[in-house]
Amino acid sequence: MSFRPKAKNDIIFLSDMHLLWLDLNSSYAHSSLALPAIHAQMNNMQTIQWSVVSATINENPGNIAAKIANLTPDFIAASCWLFNHEMLMHVLSRAKALLPSSKIVLGGPEFLGNNEHFLRCNPFITCVFRGEGEEVFPQWIACHNQTKEWTNIAGLCYIDKQNIYHDNGIARVVSFETLANPEQSIFFNWSKPFVQLETTRGCFNTCAFCVSGGEKPVRTIPIDSIRKRIQIIHAHGIRNIRVLDRTFNYNSKHAKSLLNIFREFPDMHFHLEIHPALLSDEIKKELITMPKGLLHLEAGIQSLHEQVLTLSRRMGSLKASLDGLKFLCSLPNMETHADLIAGLPSYRLEDIFSDVRTLAEYGVGEIQLESLKLLPGTEMRRRAKELNICYSPLPPYEVLKTEDISADELITAGRLSRLLDGFYNTSAWQKITRELIIQENEFLSRFLSYLTAINVIDQPLSLERRGIILYEFCKTNYPAYETKVTIAWIEAGMSLKKKPAERVRTKHVTLPHTAEIIYGHSAENMRFCLLADKETQHWFGFDSESQQTKPALYGITHSF
Numbered sequence: 001m002s003f004r005p006k007a008k009n010d011i012i013f014l015s016d017m018h019l020l021w022l023d024l025n026s027s028y029a030h031s032s033l034a035l036p037a038i039h040a041q042m043n044n045m046q047t048i049q050w051s052v053v054s055a056t057i058n059e060n061p062g063n064i065a066a067k068i069a070n071l072t073p074d075f076i077a078a079s080c081w082l083f084n085h086e087m088l089m090h091v092l093s094r095a096k097a098l099l100p101s102s103k104i105v106l107g108g109p110e111f112l113g114n115n116e117h118f119l120r121c122n123p124f125i126t127c128v129f130r131g132e133g134e135e136v137f138p139q140w141i142a143c144h145n146q147t148k149e150w151t152n153i154a155g156l157c158y159i160d161k162q163n164i165y166h167d168n169g170i171a172r173v174v175s176f177e178t179l180a181n182p183e184q185s186i187f188f189n190w191s192k193p194f195v196q197l198e199t200t201r202g203c204f205n206t207c208a209f210c211v212s213g214g215e216k217p218v219r220t221i222p223i224d225s226i227r228k229r230i231q232i233i234h235a236h237g238i239r240n241i242r243v244l245d246r247t248f249n250y251n252s253k254h255a256k257s258l259l260n261i262f263r264e265f266p267d268m269h270f271h272l273e274i275h276p277a278l279l280s281d282e283i284k285k286e287l288i289t290m291p292k293g294l295l296h297l298e299a300g301i302q303s304l305h306e307q308v309l310t311l312s313r314r315m316g317s318l319k320a321s322l323d324g325l326k327f328l329c330s331l332p333n334m335e336t337h338a339d340l341i342a343g344l345p346s347y348r349l350e351d352i353f354s355d356v357r358t359l360a361e362y363g364v365g366e367i368q369l370e371s372l373k374l375l376p377g378t379e380m381r382r383r384a385k386e387l388n389i390c391y392s393p394l395p396p397y398e399v400l401k402t403e404d405i406s407a408d409e410l411i412t413a414g415r416l417s418r419l420l421d422g423f424y425n426t427s428a429w430q431k432i433t434r435e436l437i438i439q440e441n442e443f444l445s446r447f448l449s450y451l452t453a454i455n456v457i458d459q460p461l462s463l464e465r466r467g468i469i470l471y472e473f474c475k476t477n478y479p480a481y482e483t484k485v486t487i488a489w490i491e492a493g494m495s496l497k498k499k500p501a502e503r504v505r506t507k508h509v510t511l512p513h514t515a516e517i518i519y520g521h522s523a524e525n526m527r528f529c530l531l532a533d534k535e536t537q538h539w540f541g542f543d544s545e546s547q548q549t550k551p552a553l554y555g556i557t558h559s560f
Helices: 034-041 061-070 085-098 116-121 136-142 147-152 223-235 252-263 281-288 306-311 318-330 349-362 407-424 427-439 443-453 463-477 479-491
Strands: 017-025 048-056 075-079 103-107 127-129 156-159 165-167 195-197 240-243 269-274 295-302 335-342 366-371 399-401 516-519 527-532 536-542 553-558
Touching: 017 034, 017 061, 017 085, 034 075, 034 136, 048 061, 061 085, 075 085, 085 103, 103 136, 116 127, 116 156, 116 165, 127 136, 195 223, 223 252, 252 281, 295 318, 306 318, 318 335, 318 349, 335 349, 335 407, 349 366, 349 407, 349 427, 349 443, 366 407, 399 407, 407 427, 407 443, 407 463, 427 443, 427 463, 427 479, 443 463, 463 479, 479 527, 479 536
Parallel strands: 017 048, 017 075, 075 103, 103 127, 195 240, 240 269, 269 295, 295 335, 335 366
Antiparallel strands: 127 156, 156 165, 516 553, 527 536, 536 553
16 A cells, blocks of 8 residues: 555656655554655655655555556665565565666664664665754765765765765764754654654654664754644644653653643643653643653563663663653552563563562553564673673564573563563453452462463463453452452443353343442433352443443442
C-alpha cells in the first residue's frame, strides 16, 4: 500500500531529480517520523520530485520492490532500524536489481556503530548516515554526483570507487530548535490514532545499553513552539501524543512548563518516559494535580538491583528510583508502567522473578519485561566481550546468555514476559493475577510451568481462553482463589455458560434488600446472577435494556 500525499500518482511533480522514500514499518499502526522530518527541511529544494511507498514487514518483498521500480526513482532512501532491517535488505536488493542506476541511501539507528562491514556485505547500498540526518541529508543530495565533496558531510559512511571505506563520524543537528517541524511536511501521517512529538533531543543519562547514552548535550525546543505544535495536532483531531523525550523530567523547569501546556488540552492524552529517581518535589506537586487520564507514564526501572544498575551505568540511586516509583504508582489520576530488561550483566533469573513481585506490590499498571538487545553504537555492545555477553550478531541482536543467566533461563524470562502480557497487563485478569503474585510466592513459577506444560505459552490466546486457563489452574492449585477468578470472569463480561461460571446461578435470582452494594444501582428489569461460597454471596446485576455483558451492579451478603 502506498501512502498518498495530495498529489497525483503519489508524486509531487517539481523538476528533474526523483527521490523515493521507502516507509517500511512493523505494522500500519506505526509511523516513522524520519520521512516528514527529512522532507520538512527540503521544501525549498525545488529540483526534487518526491514519492513514497509505504509497506509493512509482513508484506511480500518482491511486490514492494515492484512498486518502487514502477516509479523509476533516481534515489531510494529509507530509515533502517531494529525490526525492519532484514526485510528492508530483501526489498532494496530486489529494487536495485530492477533499477541498477538508482542510488540507495540509508539512515537510522542501525548505523550508529561501525558501518564498514554492512557496506561491504551490501554493495548495492550507495552510502549510509550515522546520527541525525535533517541537516546532512540535504547536503548530500546537493552534491550526490560530486563524490569528492562527500568527505565534508558529517556522519556519512561509504566505500569509494577505489574500495576504500570512508567514515565521517557522527552527525549532530547544530540548531535543533530551528529545524522545520515534521508536521509541516505533506508526508506527515495524520491518519494514525497517535502522533510522536520530540520536545528535546539527546539524553543526560549514560545508560550503556541505550543508543541515546552518548547523545550530548540535550537540546530543547522553545515552550511556545511546542504549544503551537500541539495546537496543530489537536486541530487535526489527534488526541494521543507520545512525547519522545528520553527522560521527560531531566530538567524540572522544562518538565513543569510542559505539564502546564498539557493542562491546556484536557481532552488529550500524553505518553511520557519518566525517571522515578529524579522526581523533584516541584514535579511531584504538579503530577498530583494533573487531570485524571491526561498522562500515561513509562517509568524507567530496568532492574531493582543496585549492581545491575551500576554495571548498566544507569544514573540515579536504586532507593530514589523505588521511592519515586512508589509515589507514581500511588497517584490515582494516572497510570504508570515499568520495565525490566532480562540479560543485563549481573541480572539473574531469580532476581527477575523477585522484581516482578515487587513491581506488582507497588501496583504498577503494566510490567514490561524485555530481553536486552545489544544495539549498534552502544557502550554495552562495544564491551560485550569484556562483560562476557553472548548475543546474536543479526537483528534484533538479542542477548543469548551471560555469566549470570543461561540460554535456557533467558527463554524462561521470555515466557514470563508473555505470561505478564497475557494476564497481568490485561485489565480483565490484572487484579486477580496481581493478588496471586503478591500473596503466593510460588505462583509465577508454578503458573509459568503450567502454561508451558499445556503448550500454550507461545500461542496467541483469546481473553476468554486465558480466563479459562487461569480458572482451571487456580481450581486445582490455589482453590482459595477460585471464587475471585470467577468474579473477574463475570466482571470481564464473559459467558456465564462457560466453566469459570460453573457455580453461578442465573435462574430465579433476586437481589435481597440486605445486600451491601459495592458498585452500581438496582433498577427495574435488571437481571441477576448469584455466586456463593461458604461465607459470602456475590450478586451481579445486568442491564436488560442495553444487553451489556458486563455487570452494572455488584453486591454482597454474608453467611453467619
